[in-house]
Amino acid sequence: MDNYEHIKIHTPKIIIYTVCAVVILIALLISFISFGWFTNNKTAGDGINGMNATGCKFELATAGTSGKYDNYITASDGQAPEGEIDGLPTGNVTVTGSGGTEIKWLLSSESNFGNNADAAADGIQPGSYGKLTFYVVAKQSTDLKLTISLDTVLYTKDAQPIDENNDNSAYIIPADSSEAKLTKGHILFFKNKTNGVYSDMITDKFTFEKLGAKKDTAYKIDIYWIWPEVIDQLILPESDSLFGGKDYSKIISDADTQTLITEMSANSECYFADNSIADLGLMLDNISKGSADGSFDSGYYNMLNLKWNESDQFIGTNVGYIELKLTADDSSLGNA
Numbered sequence: 001m002d003n004y005e006h007i008k009i010h011t012p013k014i015i016i017y018t019v020c021a022v023v024i025l026i027a028l029l030i031s032f033i034s035f036g037w038f039t040n041n042k043t044a045g046d047g048i049n050g051m052n053a054t055g056c057k058f059e060l061a062t063a064g065t066s067g068k069y070d071n072y073i074t075a076s077d078g079q080a081p082e083g084e085i086d087g088l089p090t091g092n093v094t095v096t097g098s099g100g101t102e103i104k105w106l107l108s109s110e111s112n113f114g115n116n117a118d119a120a121a122d123g124i125q126p127g128s129y130g131k132l133t134f135y136v137v138a139k140q141s142t143d144l145k146l147t148i149s150l151d152t153v154l155y156t157k158d159a160q161p162i163d164e165n166n167d168n169s170a171y172i173i174p175a176d177s178s179e180a181k182l183t184k185g186h187i188l189f190f191k192n193k194t195n196g197v198y199s200d201m202i203t204d205k206f207t208f209e210k211l212g213a214k215k216d217t218a219y220k221i222d223i224y225w226i227w228p229e230v231i232d233q234l235i236l237p238e239s240d241s242l243f244g245g246k247d248y249s250k251i252i253s254d255a256d257t258q259t260l261i262t263e264m265s266a267n268s269e270c271y272f273a274d275n276s277i278a279d280l281g282l283m284l285d286n287i288s289k290g291s292a293d294g295s296f297d298s299g300y301y302n303m304l305n306l307k308w309n310e311s312d313q314f315i316g317t318n319v320g321y322i323e324l325k326l327t328a329d330d331s332s333l334g335n336a
Contacts, residue, residue, distance in 0.1 A: 103325075151324075
């Protein structure tokens with residue numbers, strides 16, 4: 001029977017910054033109530049038949065390498081693969097089985113699901129980041145075109161260990177709640193990371209395509225995630241003077257900054273707990289020019305930093321646990 005594991009809670013601190021001309025001053029220090037993450041714990045079983053069912057074009061797989069969280073990695077009907085699959089790493093490999101389209105993970109600070117077994121950082125908070133790796137395994141020699149979706153499922157802090165009498169469904173926070181919307185906006189996913197800079201942001205889903213995929217071959221996909229510490233890292237230009245002397249810097253590409261500004265302007269409720277901010281698009285555009293620009297408005301900058309950090313605190317206060325769920329649909333079948 002699967003079990004939920006409760007992960008240690010961290011209590012980081014959020015700093016709100018105030019600007020006078022181009023000099024940054026610390027105005028307020030807010031204690032942030034962090035939260036742990038959990039996911040289903042994979043249970044050893046007798047195996048599942050039908051791994052190579054006729055008509056199944058793909059399955060999903062993930063693996064750990066003696067890391068602290070290997071046993072938390074799960075698939076909806078997961079088991080160790082039968083026989084050799086070209087491209088899969090050695091170690092704790094789990095596959096979804098024929099027709100399986102869903103896998104779930106535990107996120108932890110700086111975790112790549114092959115993390116050090118002695119690592120102490122169990123929690124996640126603003127400033128946390130990581131990488132999740134999975135594999136698309138072709139079950140036929142065919143063309144693959146899949147739509148990959150990422151979803152977060154949040155639970156209240158009252159969620160209990162799961163057993164035959166409790167699936168924790170009573171503790172799920174609704175997907176249309178402020179908590180769920182803000183988590184979606186504050187924990188960001190990307191396809192690429194180069195020299196500490198993230199690019200090709202994933203808003204809801206993306207496409208994986210492999211023409212001429214070979215049967216029983218695993219194709220590796222990495223997804224990077226980060227919970228930005230402050231909004232500066234997303235909006236200000238790289239090397240802006242406001243980054244000077246701080247422990248953070250610009251973390252996303254210029255193209256993704258523009259994408260994010262558009263997203264924030266259209267869906268403010270996913271980024272700011274107070275979504276009644278007037279002229280949000282104007283404020284974001286102004287800040288994105290940088291503090292060296294003569295039109296830079298420090299009042300806009302102060303307000304958005306304050307509202308962003310208040311939203312982080314709202315998440316930590318109201319959310320207990322979360323699952324990250326990845327779902328793959330065969331786009332060629334019109335399932336996306």
